[in-house]
Amino acid sequence: MKIENREALTNVCQKTQEEIASYTCRVLVCAGTGCVASGSQKIYDRMKELCENVEGVSVEFQKEVPHLGTVKTGCQGICELGPLVRIEPAHYQYVKVQPEDCGEIFERTVLHGEPVERLFYHRNEKIYEKPEEIPFIAGQTRIVLENCGKIDAESLEEYIAAGGFSALTKAFFDMTPEQVVEEVDRSGLRGRGGGGFPAGRKWKQVARQPEKVRYVVCNGDEGDPGAFMDGSVMEGDPYKLLEGMVIAAYAVQSHEGYIYVRAEYPLSVARLKHAIGEMEKAGLLGDNILGSGFSFHMHINRGAGAFVCGEGSALTASIEGNRGMPRVKPPRTVEKGLWEKPTVLNNVETFANVPGIILKGADWFRTIGTEGSPGTKTFSITGVIQNTGLIEVPMGTTLREIIYDIGGGIKGGGNFKAVQIGGPSGGCLTSEQLDVGLDFDSVKKFGAIVGSGGLVVMDENTCMVEVARFFMSFTQRESCGKCVPCREGTKRMLEILERIVAGEGELSDLDELQEIAEMVKNMALCGLGKSAPLPVLSTLKTFRDEYVEHIVDKRCRSKTCQALRKYVINPELCIGCHKCSKNCPVGAISGKVKEPHEIDTKICIKCGACKDNCAFGAIYVDA
Amino acid sequence: MLSQSYYDKADEIIELYGRKPSSLIPIMQDIQGEYRYLPRELLTYVAKEIGVKEAKAYSVATFYENFSFEAKGKYIIKVCDGTACHVRKSVPILEALQKELGLSKKKHTTDDMMFTVETVSCLGACGLAPTMTVNDEVHPNMTPEKALALLEKLRGGTA
Amino acid sequence: MGTMTIDGRKIEFTDEKNVLSVIRKAGINLPTLCYHSEVSTFGACRLCTVEDDRGRTFASCSEEPRDGMVIYTNSGRIKKYRKLIVELLLAAHCRDCTTCVKNGECVLQQLAIRMNITSVRFENTRTIQPLDTSSPSLVRDPNKCILCGDCVRACEEIQGIGALGFAFRGTDAMVMPAFNKPIAETECVNCGQCRVYCPTGAISIKMNLDEVWGALADPNTRVIAQVAPAVRVAVGDAFGLPNGRSVMGKIVAALHRMGFDEVYDTTFSADLTVMEESKEFLERLGQGQNLPLLTSCCPAWVKFVHDQYPEFIPNISTCRSPQEMFSAVIKEHYKGYEKNQGKKTVVVSIMPCTAKKMEILRPDSVNNGERNTDWVITTTELIRMIRSAGIEFADLNPQSCDMPFGLGSGGGVIFGVTGGVTEAVLRRLVDKHDKESLDAIAECGVRGEEGIKEFTVDYKGIPINVCVVSGLANARTVMDRVKNGEANYQIIEVMACRRGCIMGGGQPVKPGDRTKAARAKGLYNADSVMIIKKADENPTVEALYDGLLKGKEHELLHNTIPW
């Protein structure tokens, strides 16, 4: 299908809308990474099979169900409840659907429009029929994710029917490139990849360059472990991202673009490839887009397993076929980026915000979020929280709203301790900051960063020293090794942290840790090194007592640190069966038969073998 | 010596991406995808064909975690140790697998070339933490027990 | 253009490309480990970091100067950070300074002294790597590598070879050839520029001092030294004499004191090269064959052609390099004496060059089944020998070289700088001997530091297009142009090292641009005070052609095995 011009696009839109409206029933199966992992492919296949079988057998039935769509959508953010199946137009949301449920869904819902109650989301004895009712979704404002879960992520027509590409046509036919740049600038859209740099200003700088060959690059490397927002956009609404990129290309008059997708996202790559192919066929990418005379070509690059490639200059180096080592600036990417040409490099979510801004205007965008950080932000909330998943909320939403209203509070009923924000380059916010509205500037004040939007919720069973160690081991492993502060500094910090969690720390280690951390923060070449010490600095500040406890009392209050655990036998429960002492590799357990045994903590190497083997649950871990 | 078929395959992949230095990474990715490792001879060959110095090609190949000069096992198991998975106890899963297969931090692949166990930072399914993949298929909500059961299944499937 | 405030002082700047240069201009020796003005800015050591008035820290080597900048190069915290960086580097470093080849000349060591680092708190946990001694020219000790990447950039950007690269990442990162192969198995041309750029002992000259001392101590040898042109201007400053001044006379005296039986000047065989090469050139020009003629004095360049442009092997001049011509003549000269006196002749050439150590091992550097040059020692090694012998070099009375091979022309002397070979050949080609004609040659475009110089001279009505190149990356550019028919030259002179042998891989390394200019100036000065300017005016050359060389020109002065 080739779409020749603006009118043709409107026609496709209308036709598809009519087609969708004429469906008596649509079964939307979530095909995001999460739900696929939970088995949604089987659900999709089964539903398809059921519907087709019927078509083949009964002609009457076909009349009753003239259009029956079973489509694959992108992540709806509540992967934990997956596989998700949504039924339209009845607008039922089924959760945790198993292949066995398909027959019933088909029988009752597809054929007769009746709900299968047991598949609705239940909480506190309440039943939630419609997706919007689920508190997790109710608390959100979805702009970037608006289509995720609603439309077939692979269907160009459906994207068009949902209003897709009308921003593109508006930009192409009603606006000059300068006006597009201006609109984005006025919107106050700030880069969602971590830095929060104003996108419009970046575009302006590129548009100003004397060099006419320019590139538009999308950063889909999403390296923060524990964050999957960008992946969800690429999987769930690839056309929106691409539309944003084409608009950017038009704005800065670039004719070639690249998307760099992280290695672990094969589904994103597949969906984007498919989408690019469809758009090329339709004339929405390639030469002379929609008859406008403007041309833009897209390429996909897959990452190869290096977190640091998310850094702009490392990313362009990687596209060029080099080691992903960040380079010194100047020159900046806007002057000499990819192939040494002026380059607009933005994050997935940044681009995905663009169509909305162009279509509805900068003023509309500014009504959402805060003065300094307009718009929404996606967050992935994970960790010890009731509802893990992907959310989108206006900038300025408080942590409390996110954790308690949307996230449903702490899992297992424990007490909130802290939330790690911004991934391994971020910091911790504690209960004192629960009521602070999250935006780029407010979070920075607390020594953390919004980053890409990973929120890891931790309760009192989390050891903050161990968390610091975990992040340090991540950055240490991912350091490119180019500059001395990061290469050598993170290694030494990690050594110290490892010592402390192993119960071998000394108080002077804390000063050393602080000394190295500050040096690395100030002296490293790129953002990875500069931010690597943040988790350490932030926990050292807020949870210094835990560090001291590990060092002085050799105690880990959350019982996380293996080496500091104390294995104790409860004399009340021990029947003296000897099994534990037989299992102990170092002979730390003694006791007479049929009398309570005892563990000599000096000898014990904390292997846990005794605990695992005691049939009477008499052995427990003490802090 | 590699058999000619390897070079033919390499030529095919080179054609796909073009004889230019920037094709190095995608070409190596496809070769790695084909053979589950990067034969050294092919790296040298590809470098020459696309006009990249051998030392440079080697430096690129060793920079990225996904490239390996060692052949990997039939089943590549990646245990996610991203933040979400880590706080939901991914490490015991890794340890259980390593223990069962006699692997370690240094040794990733079993001698019978059946299993390779690695860690990865986030598979993008954090909502279902802890996760792991077997040859790119994501397995959600893992526990050490479930991981071992899966191992049994994989073993059985090929016995 | 503008003014910035550095440590409270107002400093003007013009076209300095980075803040670091302005700071240096202000007379502040900011520590650096990874900045060299001639290769790309890497920004990895972070030692050049300074602080501005807003407390922002940045690396001065990679920041453009801006008007009104206010920076502090030595604030309390910057000093603290810098010291910690050096401590961290030392912690991952094999610190056996006393026995390290770089002891006393090592930038890292100097920094440790400067920052008063008297202890290192961290253990070295790097696994010990074996040394790579495969090359006849260089030794790589990865345990001393601080990953500054200077060698990688020098080899890639200046020499266009790319034999070395980074491998792995993070703390596992290392610098090595592909697959950590022995460097001798790569396309390395032995130029030693990596060693010149290396701030530590991680790449060093493969020394042959023991062999030479051994020969000197052996009563049954006649040890003969030949001293290359570029050596004479690179020794003095090690002994407190001015940079770049020619100290040939003192070198001769020192060599005699150390026990060399005869000391000669390679300038003499440079004259032979001029004679042979001009003859060869005129022949080729006449026949229109194998043009452009590619010079053959630089073994690194010759290896480069073999490895990278084998189709141009026939274009390389068949002339042996001056070093090899010299050794062949000496060995021939003493053939008879040896029988008489039972002494073995040992030729030691003293060179600015690490590649010469490779050249003597080439199958063609042989006559009568024997290697013509026994050992090559570099200028750096010569300085060590002088020191080790306890000679007060600065106080030595100059001596002249022994005869009959101690006399050279000014044309031979300037072989040590890029363009020198060509200039000497041009002198030979013109019939006139007056100062004016010689000055005209000097002005024709052959002199100067540029990496690629092109000019046309007239030879008896025939325009001759000449290209003079230094640095192999430049050579690659030129050769590609020739290959693609975009350029038409009759002669291409290539010296692998930028600026020629004065900056050779075996020269002592002193940071700073002044050395380069001073050494070149030193050679041109030495030329200007010489009475004999042209090879064909050298009476000993003439005598040799009539005597020893008669009928043996080809055997002794040319490569008989085709290159």
Ligand SMILES: Cc1cc2nc3c(=O)[nH]c(=O)nc-3n(C[C@H](O)[C@H](O)[C@H](O)COP(=O)(O)O)c2cc1C
């Ligand atoms: C170590 C490191 C990793 C980064 N990873 C990512 C990433 O995965 N995705 C991303 O969009 N930006 C990442 N960034 C930020 C980018 O450098 C860059 O600022 C961003 O992509 C620009 O786009 P934006 O302005 O739209 O945010 C990373 C930065 C650093 C220093």
Ligand code: SF4
């Ligand atoms: S800070 Fe770390 S990741 Fe960044 S350039 Fe330096 S070593 Fe590489």
Ligand code: SF4
């Ligand atoms: S195994 Fe349990 S019950 Fe038996 S002796 Fe040990 S602690 Fe007591």
Ligand code: SF4
């Ligand atoms: S934890 Fe291990 S070492 Fe300690 S008592 Fe139990 S079995 Fe023995």
Ligand code: SF4
């Ligand atoms: S390289 Fe420098 S610091 Fe290292 S051992 Fe040698 S002299 Fe000492």
Ligand code: SF4
């Ligand atoms: S500097 Fe110190 S360690 Fe080195 S030789 Fe002198 S006394 Fe010994």
Ligand code: SF4
């Ligand atoms: S000697 Fe020359 S060619 Fe060899 S590695 Fe060093 S710089 Fe490169």
Ligand code: SF4
């Ligand atoms: S070998 Fe020398 S120049 Fe090369 S990276 Fe190591 S320290 Fe730097």
Ligand code: SF4
């Ligand atoms: S230019 Fe001179 S010093 Fe350098 S490699 Fe060639 S001959 Fe040796």
Ligand code: FES
């Ligand atoms: S993948 Fe289905 S809700 Fe996230």
Ligand code: FES
């Ligand atoms: S952290 Fe494991 S899937 Fe994201």
Ligand code: FES
């Ligand atoms: S000299 Fe500036 S970072 Fe090394």
